[in-house]
Amino acid sequence: MQDEATKAYQSLSGWWSEAGVDVEPLPKLAKGKPSKANKQQSPSQTVPSKPPASKPTASRLKEAAELATTITDLKQLHEAIGNFDAGVLSRTASQAVIARGNAEANVMLIGEAPGNEEDRAGKPFIGAAGQFLDKMFASISLDEESLYITNSVFWRPKANRKPTEEEMQMCLPFVHRHIALIAPKVLVTIGASSSKNLLGVDTGISKLRGKWGQYTIRNPDGSNSETTIPVLPMYHPAFVLRKPVTKRDCWHDLLSLQEMLESLK
Numbered sequence: 001m002q003d004e005a006t007k008a009y010q011s012l013s014g015w016w017s018e019a020g021v022d023v024e025p026l027p028k029l030a031k032g033k034p035s036k037a038n039k040q041q042s043p044s045q046t047v048p049s050k051p052p053a054s055k056p057t058a059s060r061l062k063e064a065a066e067l068a069t070t071i072t073d074l075k076q077l078h079e080a081i082g083n084f085d086a087g088v089l090s091r092t093a094s095q096a097v098i099a100r101g102n103a104e105a106n107v108m109l110i111g112e113a114p115g116n117e118e119d120r121a122g123k124p125f126i127g128a129a130g131q132f133l134d135k136m137f138a139s140i141s142l143d144e145e146s147l148y149i150t151n152s153v154f155w156r157p158k159a160n161r162k163p164t165e166e167e168m169q170m171c172l173p174f175v176h177r178h179i180a181l182i183a184p185k186v187l188v189t190i191g192a193s194s195s196k197n198l199l200g201v202d203t204g205i206s207k208l209r210g211k212w213g214q215y216t217i218r219n220p221d222g223s224n225s226e227t228t229i230p231v232l233p234m235y236h237p238a239f240v241l242r243k244p245v246t247k248r249d250c251w252h253d254l255l256s257l258q259e260m261l262e263s264l265k
């Protein structure tokens with residue numbers, strides 16, 4: 001019973017976190033006889049407090065940070081990520097999923113992590129959420145030619161669990177380098193994890209979305225020069241699909257992006 005409830009919660013919480021919603025961890029259950037407290041919980045509350053162990057070691061974090069500084073073009077970035085041992089993440093995924101779209105685009109979108117379909121195809125945002133993402137941006141005339149689409153984590157976390165904080169941190173040097181190599185005019189962070197990760201804040205997505213922030217690109221030319229670009233956090237398309245009432249906010253954010261792009265012309 002406990003196992004079934006745990007599985008159900010993991011599947012549900014995986015969906016919600018993919019949709020950009022913060023999922024509250026619940027206390028670990030003791031093995032054996034259920035405690036009184038546990039008996040009072042509904043099945044959907046009986047969950048482990050953390051996703052399955054996936055612990056990049058300190059040395060992996062260090063290795064990623066060092067490796068990222070040596071990358072000077074997109075080909076090297078693909079090779080470095082493709083060959084990187086990201087621990088459980090890269091061992092359980094079929095392949096690294098890096099990007100799709102136009103590397104010369106003015107707008108770079110950064111989501112959370114690949115899902116099942118992305119893992120199979122090796123391209124980000126191609127499942128149902130990705131197709132909706134395409135529709136959202138097409139509504140302001142931005143298609144794959146005018147967008148560059150990637151994620152904060154390059155491997156699919158098994159069973160669509162939420163990437164751990166350490167996994168996000170491990171990928172972050174590659175993400176920073178990726179942004180520096182694309183050098184977009186505008187960054188759009190898709191969903192809670194990506195927005196918090198790149199803005200370095202702990203605010204929920206419903207408060208973050210639609211409010212422009214700033215991101216400083218450290219240019220990868222060794223010159224120590226920096227460029228600051230605007231960054232717009234938005235809801236994750238999976239969340240919008242699930243909660244159509246958020247479409248209005250989404251539309252507002254898309255118009256805001258359109259205005260920003262006009263002002264940067």
Ligand code: URA
Nearest residue numbers: 111112113114124125
């Ligand atoms: N969700 C994401 O955040 N990224 C993908 O590539 C697919 C689903």
